Amino acid sequence: MTKHYLLTPGPVPVPPEIALKEALPVFHHRTGEFAAVYRDIAKGLKYIFQTENEVYALASSGTGAMEATVANLLSPGDRIIVASCGIFGCRWIEIAQEYGMEVVSVSVEWGKAVKPAEIEKALRENPDVKAVYTTFVETSTGVANDIKTIGEIVSKTNAVLVVDAISGLVGQEFRADEWKVDATVSASQKGFMLAPGLAFIMLSGKAWKLVENSKLPKFYFDVRKYKKFYALSETPFTPPITLIVALQESIRLIREKGLENIWNECGLLAKAARSGMKALGLELFGEVPCEVVTSALVPVEIGVEIVETLREKYGVSIAGGQGDLKGKIIRFAHMGYIGKADLLVGFTCLEMVLIELGMKIEKGKAAAAVEKVLLKAM
Ligand SMILES: *Cc1c(COP(=O)(O)O)cnc(C)c1O
Numbered sequence: 001m002t003k004h005y006l007l008t009p010g011p012v013p014v015p016p017e018i019a020l021k022e023a024l025p026v027f028h029h030r031t032g033e034f035a036a037v038y039r040d041i042a043k044g045l046k047y048i049f050q051t052e053n054e055v056y057a058l059a060s061s062g063t064g065a066m067e068a069t070v071a072n073l074l075s076p077g078d079r080i081i082v083a084s085c086g087i088f089g090c091r092w093i094e095i096a097q098e099y100g101m102e103v104v105s106v107s108v109e110w111g112k113a114v115k116p117a118e119i120e121k122a123l124r125e126n127p128d129v130k131a132v133y134t135t136f137v138e139t140s141t142g143v144a145n146d147i148k149t150i151g152e153i154v155s156k157t158n159a160v161l162v163v164d165a166i167s168g169l170v171g172q173e174f175r176a177d178e179w180k181v182d183a184t185v186s187a188s189q190k191g192f193m194l195a196p197g198l199a200f201i202m203l204s205g206k207a208w209k210l211v212e213n214s215k216l217p218k219f220y221f222d223v224r225k226y227k228k229f230y231a232l233s234e235t236p237f238t239p240p241i242t243l244i245v246a247l248q249e250s251i252r253l254i255r256e257k258g259l260e261n262i263w264n265e266c267g268l269l270a271k272a273a274r275s276g277m278k279a280l281g282l283e284l285f286g287e288v289p290c291e292v293v294t295s296a297l298v299p300v301e302i303g304v305e306i307v308e309t310l311r312e313k314y315g316v317s318i319a320g321g322q323g324d325l326k327g328k329i330i331r332f333a334h335m336g337y338i339g340k341a342d343l344l345v346g347f348t349c350l351e352m353v354l355i356e357l358g359m360k361i362e363k364g365k366a367a368a369a370v371e372k373v374l375l376k377a378m
Contacts, residue, residue, distance in 0.1 A: 002314075002315035003315055004315045004317070005314075005315060005316045005317065005342060005345055005346060006317050006338075007316060007317060007318050007332055007333050007334075007338055007342060007346045008317050008318060008319045008331075008333050009139045009167055009190070009292065009293040009319055009331055009333040009335065010139070010166075010167055010187070010189045010190040010196075010333075011189040011190075011195070011196055012189065012190060012191075012193060012333060012335055012336035012337055012338060013193070013336070013337045013338065014193055014194060014195060014337065015193055015253065015337045017249055017253060018193055018194060018246050018249050018250055018253070021242075021245050021246040021248070021249045022194075022195060022242055022243070022245075022246045024242070024245060026241050026242060027241065029234065029235070029238060029239055029241055030234065034233075034234070034239075034241065034244075035232070035233035035234065036233075037244060037245060037248050038233040038234065038235075038244070039233045040248055040251075041057065041244060041247050041248050041251060042054070042055070042230065042233070044247075044248070044251030044252075044254075044255065045057075045200060045202075045251070047251075047255065047259070048169065048170060048251065048254060048259070049169070049174075049176045049184060049186075049200075049202050050174065050175040050176050050177060050178065050259075051176040051177045051184075051202055051204075052177060053176070053177070053202050053203060053204050053205075054202070054203070054227065054230055055200050055201065055202040056200065056201050056202075056223060056226040056227070056230060056235075057198055057199070057200055057235070057239065057244060057247070058198070058199045058200070058201060058221065058226070059197065059198065059199075059237070059238075059239060059240045059243075060197075060198075060199045060221075061187055061189075061196055061197065061199060062164075062166040062185060062186065062187030062199050063091065063095075063199075064199050064221065065166075065185035065186070065187065065199035065200060065201045066091065066092065066095060066164060066166075066185055067095050067221065068185075068201055068218070068221035068223060069133075069162050069183045069185060069201065070092075070095050070096055070099050070101070070216070071099065071214075071216045071217070071218040071221055071222075072203075072210075072211050072214055072216075072218060072221070072222065072223045073130065073131055073160065073162070073183065073207060073210040073211060073214055074096075074099065074101055074130055074131070074210070074214060074216055075213065075214055075215040075216060076100060076215060076216065077102075078101055078102070078129075078130045078131075079101070079102040079103075079104060079126060079128055079129045079130065080096055080101055080102070080103060080104070080129055080130055080131045080132070080133060081103075081104045081105075081106055081119060081122050081123065081126065081129050081131070081132045081133070081159070082096065082103050082104070082105050082106065082107070082132075082133045082134070083106045083107070083114040083115075083118070083119050083132065083133070083134040083145075083150070084105065084106075084107045084108075084114065084134070084135065084138075085107065085108045085109075085110060085111075085112055085113060085114050085135070085138050085141065085143055085145065086110050086135070086138035086139075086140040086141040086143065087110075087138075087139075087140035087322050087323050088135050088138055088139060088140055088164055088166070089107065089114070089134065089135045089138060089164075090107075091164075092133040092134075092135075092162075092164070093105060096133070099216055104122055104126050104129060106118045106119055106122050110140070110141050110324065110325060111141050111143065111285055111286050111287060112143070112287045113143050113144070113145050113146065113287050113288040114134055114135075114145050114150075116146055116149040116150050116153055119132060119134075119150055119153055119154070120153045123153065123154070123157050123159060127157070127158075129159050130158075130159060130160070130210060131159050131160045131161070131162050131182075131183075131210070132150070132154050132159050132160070132161050132162065133162045133164075134147070134150060134161070134162070134163055134164070135163070135164045136163050136164060136165040136167075136168035136169070136172075136174060137165070137167045137168030137171075137172060137290040137292055137293070138290075139166070139167040139292075139293060139331075140321075140322050140323070140325065141285065141286050141295060141325070141329075142285060142286040142289055142290055142293045142294060142295035142331060143286040143287060143288050143289070143290060144168065144172060144288050144289070144290035144291070145288075146288075147161075147163055147174070147179050147181060148175075148178075148179045151179040151180035151181055152180065154180070154182075155180040160182035160183060160204070160206050160207050160210060161180065161181050161182050161183070162181075162182065162183040162184075162185075162207075163181050163183070163184050163185075164185055165184050165185065165186050166185060166186050166187045166190060167190045167191070167292055167293070167335065168191075168290065168292060169184075169186040169190070169191050169192075170190070170191025170192060170254060170259070170262060170335070170336070171190075171191045171262065171263070171266040171291060171292035171335040171336070172263060172266060172267075172290060172291040172292055173260075173263045176202060176204075177204075181202075181204070182203065182204040182206050182207040183201070183202065183203050183204070183207045184200075184201075184202045185199060185200060185201050185202075186199070186200045187199045187200065188243060188247065188250075190292075190335060190336060191262075191292070191335050191336050192247065192250045192254075192336070193250055193253070193336040193337045194243060194246050194247060194250055195243065195246070197240050197243050198240055198243040198244070198247065201223065201226075203223065211223060211224065220237065263291070266291045266292055266334060266335060267291045268373070268374070268377050269291075269334035269338070269339075269340065269343055270289065270290070270291040270292070270294060270334060271373050272340075272343055272369075272370045272373035272374055273294035273332055273334055273343060273347075273370070274289065274294055275369040275370060275372065275373045276332075276343070276347040276350075276366045276367075276369050276370045277294060277296040277332075278369065279365045279366045279368065279369035279370075280296075280347075280350065280351060280354060280359075280361055280365065280366050281359065281361060282296035282297060282298060282330075283296060283297045284296050284297075285297050285329045291334075292333065292334065292335035293319075293331050293332065293333045293334070293335065294331070294332045294334065295329045295330070295331045295332075296329060296330055296332075297328060297329055298327075298328065298329060298330050299359075300327050300328055302357045302358070302359075303320060303321070303326075303327030303328055303329070303330070304320060304326070304327045305357060306320075306330055306350070306353055306354065306357065307319070307320040307330060309353045309356065309357065310349055310350060310353050313349075313353070314349040314352070314353070316345065316346055316349045316350070318330055318331060318332050318333070318346065318350070319331040319332075319333070330350075332346060332347075332350075340374055343370055343374075344367055344370055344371070347366040347367055347369075347370050348366060348367045350366065351363070351364075351365065351366040351367070
């Protein structure tokens with residue numbers, strides 16, 4: 001049996017405090033017991049999203065909440081802008097097109113950050129668009145987008161700003177209200193440190209105006225149902241009770257540490273990870289590196305093998321590239337329950353694998369580089 005290290009950008013490892021809650025017996029959800037938990041998580045989610053808006057929990061992975069923002073905000077014939085810079089940005093286009101929406105795409109090459117000025121120009125040229133859809137942390141490339149500036153631009157128009165913050169939330173500074181974000185989605189298996197299966201959706205007053213006029217078909221993900229039941233501290237359908245109980249513990253742990261401290265720590269780990277990659281002779285990938293996952297280019301001949309060997313020989317899981325980036329990059333996550341010691345383990349094993357696969361690296365270089373950054377900050 002090999003000890004396993006999960007260093008992927010979702011799912012991330014579940015801390016024992018949360019895992020124990022996930023193991024508790026299930027109780028009924030139309031009870032005062034559940035309502036008390038629900039009230040508590042409702043308050044906690046506002047803190048985590050940095051919002052006064054209501055945040056609903058949905059039983060789905062993150063993509064379900066993404067789809068819900070399309071089905072609930074738009075109507076047949078609507079036009080939207082999608083500003084994408086990777087796989088998850090492209091997912092907005094796929095979902096919107098499936099619903100028959102007309103998409104004005106403001107996309108940039110993968111590895112670059114979306115350009116706020118291009119969004120501004122697209123809004124000027126298409127004054128009828130209902131919404132701008134974009135991604136906070138584009139997990140497939142490791143790039144963070146400037147949501148604050150984009151929020152400033154979109155808030156001056158009639159369009160709403162919809163942001164996929166699935167991987168960035170909790171780990172990297174995100175302020176829904178201050179940054180004028182109208183709809184945000186996230187999911188349980190990233191910064192929240194929970195098992196997958198729970199998604200979140202936040203909607204502003206401006207977004208609710210669209211909801212009230214939306215004519216796209218929806219049933220399970222109809223947010224009006226969630227709003228009605230939210231007032232009763234309930235959900236319209238059977239919730240993933242176990243995950244909601246575990247979420248209460250996740251929020252407790254996040255509050256105990258404090259969001260700003262978590263942001264700072266992820267920032268430090270990101271700095272150490274970038275330094276570790278460079279020490280291994282790997283070029284960093286991504287124009288504006290985010291703080292929850294670090295990407296680097298790897299020789300294509302061994303790109304896939306690095307990830308497989310690391311998992312098979314050492315029990316260390318990192319992520320490779322997706323889509324067109326398959327085999328070309330590796331992605332090392334440092335969000336959620338991934339800490340300083342995990343970084344040292346991960347980088348040391350990564351170094352051993354690269355040496356085994358023929359790269360010329362002086363032993364101990366990656367760990368030394370990671371240590372240097374960590375020690376300086378202590
Ligand atoms: C993980 C992730 C998703 C996908 O979420 P699922 O939970 O797999 O549906 C979407 N967007 C981003 C930015 C992600 O990191």
